[in-house]
Amino acid sequence: VYVGVGNGATTPDYDGSDSVTALSPDLRRIGVFAPVSWRSDNRDDADLGSMTPALTRSGQIVIVGKRATGYLLNAHHLGGVGGQTAQLTVCSAFGSAAVAGSTVIVPCGSGPVAVSVAPGRLSVLWHGPPAANGSPVIGGGAVWVTANTAGVLYQLSLRTGQVRHKIRLGSQLPHFASPSLSGRLVLIGTTRGVVAVAGA
Numbered sequence: 001v002y003v004g005v006g007n008g009a010t011t012p013d014y015d016g017s018d019s020v021t022a023l024s025p026d027l028r029r030i031g032v033f034a035p036v037s038w039r040s041d042n043r044d045d046a047d048l049g050s051m052t053p054a055l056t057r058s059g060q061i062v063i064v065g066k067r068a069t070g071y072l073l074n075a076h077h078l079g080g081v082g083g084q085t086a087q088l089t090v091c092s093a094f095g096s097a098a099v100a101g102s103t104v105i106v107p108c109g110s111g112p113v114a115v116s117v118a119p120g121r122l123s124v125l126w127h128g129p130p131a132a133n134g135s136p137v138i139g140g141g142a143v144w145v146t147a148n149t150a151g152v153l154y155q156l157s158l159r160t161g162q163v164r165h166k167i168r169l170g171s172q173l174p175h176f177a178s179p180s181l182s183g184r185l186v187l188i189g190t191t192r193g194v195v196a197v198a199g200a
Helices: 038-044
Strands: 002-005 019-023 029-034 060-064 069-074 086-089 098-100 103-106 113-118 121-127 137-139 142-147 152-157 163-168 180-182 185-190 193-198
Touching: 060 103, 060 113, 069 121, 086 121, 098 137, 137 180
Parallel strands: none
Antiparallel strands: 002 019, 019 029, 060 069, 069 086, 098 103, 103 113, 113 121, 137 142, 142 152, 152 163, 180 185, 185 193
C-alpha cells in the first residue's frame, strides 16, 4: 500500500511527513520518499498529502502535492529523502489520479493534467478544462471528471484532453468528488443525491 502523507515537523530531524510511504500487508512501514524541501513544505502547507500516489503498470509512482512539483518514484525502492528518479512542475494537486498504461491524469485544482511516464522521465501531454477540478476516472476510452462548484460532468479525450461532452448535473458536488463507473453508467454523488449518466 502506498500512502501520501501530509504536514509534519519543521525541526531539523526528518519525521516521515510530507512523503510517499510504502506499507506492507500488515501495515509496517517498508519504504519512504520525501522531497528535499520537506521542511519548508511542512511550514508552508505545501505537502504531498493532498494527492493519492498513482502506481503505473511499469512499477513507477507519480506523486504531485500542493507545491505543484510532480515526482517520479521507483515503487520497489522509494529512495528516502530526495530519492526521486525525475521531477517536473505539474500543478497543485488535490484528490486521486487516474492511470491508463503510462499516462497519469493528475487531479489539479486548475483542471486535469495528463502526465506521461517513462523510465527516469516525466512529461506533460495535455491540460484539461480549468473548471474540471474533481478526481478523474478512466473508462470507455475517455476521462471522466467533474467541475465541483458548477456541478458539471466532463467527458474528455484520453489522448488529447479535448472536451467530448459535458452535462450539467443539477446540483453542486461535494469537495473532491469523483465519478464511479458501472457498465455504461457514470455515477456521481452530488449534494442532493446520486446522479447516473449513461454513455460510459
